[in-house]
Amino acid sequence: MIENILNHMTLEEQVSLLSGADFWTTVPVERLGVPKIKVTDGPSGARGAGSLVAGVKATCFPVAIALGATWNPDLVKRMGVALAGQAKSKGASVLLAPTVNIHRSGLNGRNFECYSEDPLLTAELAVAYIKGVQSGGVAATIKHFAGNESEIERQTMSSDIDERSLREIYLLPFEQAVKKAGVMAVMSSYNRLNGTYTSEHEWLLSQVLRKEWGFDGIVMSDWFGSHSTAATLNAGLDLEMPGPTRDRGEKLVQAVRDGEVKAETVREAARRILTLLERVGAFEATPDLTEISLDLPEDRALIRQIGADGAVLLRNDGILPLAKTTLDSIAVLGPNAAEARVMGGGSAQIAAHYTISPLQGIRAALSNANSVHHAAGCSNNRLVNVFAGDMHVDYFKGRELKGGPVHSEPAERGEFFWFDLPSAELDPADFSARIIASFVPADSGEHVFGMTNAGLAKLYVDGKLVVNGYDGWAPGDNYFGTANSEQRQAVELEARRSYTITIEYCSPADTSDGIHLTAIRFGVEKPLGDAAIEEAVAKAAACDVALLFVGREGQWDTEGLDLPDMRLPGRQEELIEKVAAVNARTVVVLQTGSPVEMPWLDKVQAVLQIWYPGQELGNAVADVLFGDGEPGGRLPQTFPKSLSDNSAITDNPLVYPGQDGHVRYDEGVFVGYRHHDTSDIAPLFPFGFGLGYTQFAWGEAKASSTVMGEDGITVTLDVTNTGKRKGSEVVQLYVRALDATVSRPEKELRAFAKIELEAGKTVTATLRVTPRDLSFFDVEAKAFRSDPGQYELVIAANASDVRSRIAIENPSLWLGRVDDPSI
Incomplete structure (x- = not known):
C-alpha cells in the first residue's frame, strides 16, 4: 500500500509529509487517503494540543527520576500501557517520550525528566516504558538525541563528547530502545554535538542510528530545532516540527530541483512517515483527533x-x-x-x-x-505566586489593542501559554490581549507583583503602571528563553480592599528565527x-x-x-x-x-x-x-x-556550564558513581541507596560458570525477608575489570533485580552478564571490546555496599561490532 501511495505522489506531496501542519499534527494528503495524525507531550502524561497550563484535563503520572528510583521495569511498563490510553484520549498517535539523557551535573533543569546517571538503568526503564506505550498502538519518541545534559544555551551549545564516552554512556539508552524495544520515533536535540547540530548530524542520524543500529522509524526535530533544508534531510531528519514549515515546503522542492537533495532521499523520508502512520493504525481508521478527559x-x-x-x-x-x-x-x-x-x-x-x-x-x-x-x-x-481568581480576557487583531475584541473568555489562572489562539481570526504573530482581574488582599502590607512575558506586556494596578514588561524588554530565563526574566515591583496594599489588575499584552513582533512563543505569567504575593x-x-x-x-x-x-x-x-x-x-x-x-x-x-x-x-x-x-x-x-x-x-563541576567553565558555545565532557565515562568510586570521593548517599521498613538476609552469590562464554554467566542469590512486614530489595550486579588496558571505572552496573517479599519469605534473584558487559568501547576497532583476563562480578545493595565478589575469567578477546543487533 505504501509503495502504491508513493508511486502516485507528486514531489510536492512527498515533501508536504516532511513537516508538521501546525504545532501538533502532520500534513494529510487527502487526494490519496493519507490522514494526519497528532503528537503530544509528554513523559508524565498526555497533554494533548492544549496549553502547558490549561486545556483538557489529563492524568499526571510521576516524573522520570521517580520512575528511575523504582528500579522496576515491570511497573514502568504498566505506566507505559496506561499512557497509551491517555494519548488516545487526546486523539494522539505519537507520545513525545521518554527522555533518556544522562544525569551529568546535578544542575540540569530537566534532570527530573531523565531516569538516571547510569546508562544501563536508564536503558532498562526506557525499554519497558516504550514497550508499554507501543503495545497500545501509540508510537513512543525517545529523546533528546543526543548530548542534551544541560539547558544552558541549549539551542546553540555544542556538547563536545569523545566517541568512547558517547557509546558507553550517552548513546546506550537510545541503542537499546532501538534494538530491544523497536522504538518507532526518535527526536533530535536542540544542541550541537561536536560542532554540528544534531538535526543535521549525518554520523549520528544515518551512520549510527540507521546503519549500525538498524533503526527504521522516523527522526523528528525538537520543536523549532531544525536549522536548514538540504542538510537536515540529507543527514536523516525526516520530520520538521512544528508546522507550518520554515525550512522545507517550496525550499525543499527547489533543493531537489537544484540537485542539493536527491528525489530518492525525499521519497525514503516520506516512506518512513507513511510507515509510521501504518504502524499506529492511521490507515485502518482515520484518527479521531477529539480530546477528552480520561480519569481512570x-x-x-x-x-x-x-x-x-x-x-x-x-x-x-x-x-x-x-x-x-x-x-x-x-x-x-x-x-x-x-x-x-x-x-x-x-x-x-x-x-x-x-x-x-x-x-x-x-x-x-x-x-x-x-x-x-x-x-x-x-x-x-522562584517566581511570584501565580494569580488565581476570576479574570476576563479580550483578544484583538493586531498588536495595539484597537477595535472591538474578536474573542472574549473568562479565565481562572494568571498564566497563558498560547499554542493555539481561541479564534481562527487571530494571528499568533499579530494579536493583543487585555486581561482584567480583581484582587482582594487578606492582610495589609507590602505585596509583590511579578510578571514575565514572551511578547510585550504592562501590568497596571488601579490604572497605575506597576510592572513594565514592555520598555527595554530582553530575553531571560522563562518560557524556554523566549520570555524576559520576571519583573517585580512591591506595592503597599490594604486588607479587604478590591484592586483592579489590568494586563495589556501584545505578541512578539519578530518570528523569523529560533523558538517563538506567546505567553504571559503574572502574580501577586505577600512575602513571608x-x-x-x-x-x-x-x-x-x-x-x-x-x-x-x-x-x-x-x-x-x-x-x-x-x-x-x-x-x-x-x-x-x-x-x-x-x-x-x-x-x-x-x-x-x-x-x-x-x-x-x-x-x-x-x-x-x-x-x-x-x-x-x-x-x-x-x-x-x-x-x-x-x-x-x-x-x-x-x-x-x-x-x-x-x-x-560532582565530576562535571571543575575550575574550568568549559567543562560546565560551557564557554564560547562549547561544553566539553572532560570527565569522559567517569559520571556519577563511576567518578566517586574511582576518585575515592565519599558521597552523601551512594547510587542505588535506599532504606526500607524491614530487613533482608542475603545468601551466597553463585555463578553458573567462572569462565565467560558466548552465552554469558548467570548469577543467583537467595534473599530472605527476615523482618516483620512486606518489603522490597534491589540486588545490583556490577562488573570490575582487574586487568584493564585502558582507564576504566572501578565498577559499572551491568544487571539488577528488584524483588518484593512478604515477611519470612525467600526468593532467588537471578542476574545475567554477557561478554559485552565486560567491555569498553574500542574507538579504533569500532567495536565493544572485552579483553582476555580477570574480572570481578560485584554483588551489592548499592554502589557503596558490596555484599560479595565472584572472580571470573574472560578466556579470549571478544569484539562486538556496532552493527550487531544481538549485542
Whole structure:
C-alpha cells in the first residue's frame, strides 16, 4: 500500500509529509487517503494540543527520576500501557517520550525528566516504558538525541563528547530502545554535538542510528530545532516540527530541483512517515483527533503505587513508619506541605485532573484531622505566586489593542501559554490581549507583583503602571528563553480592599528565527518573613512530631534553565534547623528533581525523598509515612556531599556550564558513581541507596560458570525477608575489570533485580552478564571490546555496599561490532 501511495505522489506531496501542519499534527494528503495524525507531550502524561497550563484535563503520572528510583521495569511498563490510553484520549498517535539523557551535573533543569546517571538503568526503564506505550498502538519518541545534559544555551551549545564516552554512556539508552524495544520515533536535540547540530548530524542520524543500529522509524526535530533544508534531510531528519514549515515546503522542492537533495532521499523520508502512520493504525481508521478527559481509577491506583515504589528513604532513626494511633498532634510544615508539587516545569507540564497535597493526604489518612497543624514557614518559589481568581480576557487583531475584541473568555489562572489562539481570526504573530482581574488582599502590607512575558506586556494596578514588561524588554530565563526574566515591583496594599489588575499584552513582533512563543505569567504575593518561620517553629514545638515538606517546585526544576546550585532555595535550610532544634522527632520530606546538599542531615530523625510523584502525591506520601506503603525506592543518582564533588563541576567553565558555545565532557565515562568510586570521593548517599521498613538476609552469590562464554554467566542469590512486614530489595550486579588496558571505572552496573517479599519469605534473584558487559568501547576497532583476563562480578545493595565478589575469567578477546543487533 505504501509503495502504491508513493508511486502516485507528486514531489510536492512527498515533501508536504516532511513537516508538521501546525504545532501538533502532520500534513494529510487527502487526494490519496493519507490522514494526519497528532503528537503530544509528554513523559508524565498526555497533554494533548492544549496549553502547558490549561486545556483538557489529563492524568499526571510521576516524573522520570521517580520512575528511575523504582528500579522496576515491570511497573514502568504498566505506566507505559496506561499512557497509551491517555494519548488516545487526546486523539494522539505519537507520545513525545521518554527522555533518556544522562544525569551529568546535578544542575540540569530537566534532570527530573531523565531516569538516571547510569546508562544501563536508564536503558532498562526506557525499554519497558516504550514497550508499554507501543503495545497500545501509540508510537513512543525517545529523546533528546543526543548530548542534551544541560539547558544552558541549549539551542546553540555544542556538547563536545569523545566517541568512547558517547557509546558507553550517552548513546546506550537510545541503542537499546532501538534494538530491544523497536522504538518507532526518535527526536533530535536542540544542541550541537561536536560542532554540528544534531538535526543535521549525518554520523549520528544515518551512520549510527540507521546503519549500525538498524533503526527504521522516523527522526523528528525538537520543536523549532531544525536549522536548514538540504542538510537536515540529507543527514536523516525526516520530520520538521512544528508546522507550518520554515525550512522545507517550496525550499525543499527547489533543493531537489537544484540537485542539493536527491528525489530518492525525499521519497525514503516520506516512506518512513507513511510507515509510521501504518504502524499506529492511521490507515485502518482515520484518527479521531477529539480530546477528552480520561480519569481512570486504575490509573489513580497505579500512580499511587509508583509514588511509594519510587520513594527513597534516605535516613531513619527509628521514627518511621509513624503509628497513627499514638500521635496526638502532628505539625505539617514547609512550603511544599499545602502545595501539591506534582510535576516539574516546561513542556512536561499538563493540566492534571486533580492534585493532592501532602497536607490533604495526611489529613485524609488520619481519623482525627484536627490533630494536624499546618504552617508554611517560608517560601521556595522562584517566581511570584501565580494569580488565581476570576479574570476576563479580550483578544484583538493586531498588536495595539484597537477595535472591538474578536474573542472574549473568562479565565481562572494568571498564566497563558498560547499554542493555539481561541479564534481562527487571530494571528499568533499579530494579536493583543487585555486581561482584567480583581484582587482582594487578606492582610495589609507590602505585596509583590511579578510578571514575565514572551511578547510585550504592562501590568497596571488601579490604572497605575506597576510592572513594565514592555520598555527595554530582553530575553531571560522563562518560557524556554523566549520570555524576559520576571519583573517585580512591591506595592503597599490594604486588607479587604478590591484592586483592579489590568494586563495589556501584545505578541512578539519578530518570528523569523529560533523558538517563538506567546505567553504571559503574572502574580501577586505577600512575602513571608520572620513571623512565618516563628509560627512554624512554635507549632513544631507543640506537636508530637514535625513533618517538614521542603524542596523545590516546577519553576526551579524546569526546561529552559539549569539550577544555580545544589542547595534548598529560600530560607528552607534555616527552617529545618530551627524546627529540629525544638522537636527531636523531625522528619524531612524532600521534593526535588535532583540531588540537594544537606548540611542539616544529622539534626533530623528521618529524610524521605519523594520527587514529583504525580497527582496522587499526598496519598502516596501518607502511605509511606504511616506504613501503609513501603518506601521501595533506590537512588538512581548519586547524592554528593557538595556540588564540587560532582565530576562535571571543575575550575574550568568549559567543562560546565560551557564557554564560547562549547561544553566539553572532560570527565569522559567517569559520571556519577563511576567518578566517586574511582576518585575515592565519599558521597552523601551512594547510587542505588535506599532504606526500607524491614530487613533482608542475603545468601551466597553463585555463578553458573567462572569462565565467560558466548552465552554469558548467570548469577543467583537467595534473599530472605527476615523482618516483620512486606518489603522490597534491589540486588545490583556490577562488573570490575582487574586487568584493564585502558582507564576504566572501578565498577559499572551491568544487571539488577528488584524483588518484593512478604515477611519470612525467600526468593532467588537471578542476574545475567554477557561478554559485552565486560567491555569498553574500542574507538579504533569500532567495536565493544572485552579483553582476555580477570574480572570481578560485584554483588551489592548499592554502589557503596558490596555484599560479595565472584572472580571470573574472560578466556579470549571478544569484539562486538556496532552493527550487531544481538549485542
